[in-house]
Amino acid sequence: MDELPTTQSLTCKLKLLLTEDQTKAVRRTALAYRNALNHASAVAFANGKMSQGMRLQTLVYQELRERFGLPSQMACNAPRQVAAAYKTLWERAKSNAAHKAKGWTKRRYKGFDQAPKFTAMTVTLNHRRDWALGKEQSVSIGTLSGRIRCRYEGWNRHLDWLEHTADRGITLGAAKLWQDPASKVWYLLVSIEKALDPKATERITTIKGVDLNRRNIAVESNTRGRCRFYHGGHQKHLAERAASTRSALQVKGTRGAKAVLRKLALRERRLNADTAHCVSKSIAEPHAMVGLEWLKDIRNRTERRHSKKASVKRRKANRKVSSWSFADVQAKTAYKTRLSGGVPIWVDADYTSQGCPICGHAGRENRLNNGLLFVCARCGHTLHADLVAARNISMRTLLVRQDWVRTGRLSAVPEASGDEAKAVRLSRYAELRWSLDASSVL
Ligand SMILES: [Zn+2]
Incomplete structure (x- = not known):
């Protein structure tokens, strides 16, 4: 890393102000997505603990669409997410094997004893296809029951960035719909890239x-x-x-x-x-x-x-x-x-x-x-x-x-x-x- 980064990625946490019906729609989507993750996880496990996203996608896509009712983008995201999780597990298993060979540990790696289970109420959403910013501090989110539009709250600085994306040098990315397990409140975790001011670092004092x-x-x-x-x-x-x-x-x-x-x-x-x-x-x-x-x-x-x-x-x-x-x-x-x-x-x-x-x-x-x-x-x-x-x-x-x-x-x-x-x-x-x-x- 010899050059200064020109952007900084970070996450804006937006609290969604949902009506009762919208909460139901979001919850139903998250449950379906979670079931889809667990189904894809079981299939990946049965097929040699597969960690290639594309291969897993071809195996489960049709079923995620038909049986779980996921829109096409989510039916692609779910297997990708599962494959990424398997990749991490494989890395851990390998490092465990290496540590065992060196005698650093005697513990057997248990992460692959059964298909990993997904328990969090989280949905990965692609920008523009599944989620988009609207006017007056609102977002639209794709659910199994169609698009919903709602207002949100967040930190003032984040609100300002989202309100003036072009002027503030903000590029929007994927988002995660997430339910706080303690408060049961739904949030949208939006990944953004913020352009950094190149002049600011010219003068180090x-x-x-x-x-x-x-x-x-x-x-x-x-x-x-x-x-x-x-x-x-x-x-x-x-x-x-x-x-x-x-x-x-x-x-x-x-x-x-x-x-x-x-x-x-x-x-x-x-x-x-x-x-x-x-x-x-x-x-x-x-x-x-x-x-x-x-x-x-x-x-x-x-x-x-x-x-x-x-x-x-x-x-x-x-x-x-x-x-x-x-x-x-x-x-x-x-x-x-x-x-x-x-x-x-x-x-x-x-x-x-x-x-x-x-x-x-x-x-x-x-x-x-x-x-x-x-x-x-x-x-x-x-x-x-x-x-x-x-x-x-x-x-x-x-x-x-x-x-x-x-x-x-x-x-x-x-x-x-x-x-x-x-x-x-x-x-x-x-x-x-x-x-x-x-x-x-x-
Ligand atoms: Zn001294």
């Missing part, structure tokens, strides 16, 4: 690094020394409380308890998404280059033990890790940065929390007991460990910026050209020194 970790949700630091901690105290508190309720309910194990557990999981997911939204929104800013850590598998980086022998403390730590999605915060930060006219980039994550920003000395010994404080074993530099990481990331980001200015080429992610190239990068990082004059190099 701020360089910053963002460290994501378990203690704080995020810590950011720019090269001028300004920093910010996002503690997520409230979020953490709620997650802890949810975890203790969860374990109590799991012990109980009744049907009622299971229903409450499902609700709890949904609420927790919403809470996490909200927090990620708030944090990423405040990190994103125009004319800023925002450096993030390249964490393809952050979960593997932190030590995790799943055996029954794992201590209570370790299990509690695992829970905290799993309930919070770094990838989600990163993805949101990246797209909000782009939308606000900044440039998100990724740098190597190696030694960001172990390297001394003052003298360059790197090593585990700089982090006594993996604690909150960074104390350099060579020069004695002492600072909050997460701030050290954020500063190191900001310096690496500045390096990328300088390379960009010098060569005219931006490497937005660490190049995957092998160990040698990485070793060169790491040795360049080791020479970085924190100084508040760094920004003058811009």
Whole structure:
């Protein structure tokens, strides 16, 4: 990825204001579509767990039209969706086999024990054929009982974009009709492409690094020394409380308890998404280059033990890790940065929390007991460990910026050209020194 993306894809969530009859029509369509998915899934399973969409389509198309009453476009979308799901399962099965061969796991892959079942009330709709924007904040949606037209609500910014698609550089794509399982409200999730302002990134005035970790949700630091901690105290508190309720309910194990557990999981997911939204929104800013850590598998980086022998403390730590999605915060930060006219980039994550920003000395010994404080074993530099990481990331980001200015080429992610190239990068990082004059190099 050497060039800046010219568009950003995102989803607009529109709440549909349906009449009673319209709700019935939508519900009937979603049920038929779900049955169609499950039928296609059974056929795919019986035919060697098929993952080719076109082949599956030829097998089921006629029946989806006649027996399930789907319009032609949906009868094409359903097998495609099932095939895509099978493809993912095959990838998981393969990676499980690879892990088993290496002795990393003993667990057998169970995803293919039976035909995967589709339970969500979701319908994939193609733009113009199955759904279209109408005038005065309305949409039309194809159902089994014909087209319906209804008004919608949403975020002000999204409403503005949809109202003025041409002026705002918006291209509409496919949509998903979706029922929130908790509130039973129907939404239209519209995929859009937003054209980015190419001029916004011509003038970069701020360089910053963002460290994501378990203690704080995020810590950011720019090269001028300004920093910010996002503690997520409230979020953490709620997650802890949810975890203790969860374990109590799991012990109980009744049907009622299971229903409450499902609700709890949904609420927790919403809470996490909200927090990620708030944090990423405040990190994103125009004319800023925002450096993030390249964490393809952050979960593997932190030590995790799943055996029954794992201590209570370790299990509690695992829970905290799993309930919070770094990838989600990163993805949101990246797209909000782009939308606000900044440039998100990724740098190597190696030694960001172990390297001394003052003298360059790197090593585990700089982090006594993996604690909150960074104390350099060579020069004695002492600072909050997460701030050290954020500063190191900001310096690496500045390096990328300088390379960009010098060569005219931006490497937005660490190049995957092998160990040698990485070793060169790491040795360049080791020479970085924190100084508040760094920004003058811009
Ligand atoms: Zn030092």
